[in-house]
Amino acid sequence: MINDKKEFNVVGMHCPSCVAAVELSLKDVDGINDAKADLETGIVKIIFDSNKVSNTEIAEAVEEAGFKIA
Numbered sequence: 001m002i003n004d005k006k007e008f009n010v011v012g013m014h015c016p017s018c019v020a021a022v023e024l025s026l027k028d029v030d031g032i033n034d035a036k037a038d039l040e041t042g043i044v045k046i047i048f049d050s051n052k053v054s055n056t057e058i059a060e061a062v063e064e065a066g067f068k069i070a
């Protein structure tokens, strides 16, 4: 399993259920092994396989949850 790390800012998260929605949507993507979002900073950290997951797929997963990457 390849464990690449990536960090990005997500705008619009305002409560714990927003955080959970972003994390769940990302973890649902095949190749993303973990996702942690921080409510206060908006920073989302993922552990993923960069051979399997593109930046577009990451952005789409965030958008599906109703948010945007800054």
Ligand SMILES: [Cu+2]
Binding pocket: 013, 014, 015, 016, 017, 018, 019
């Ligand atoms: Cu919320």
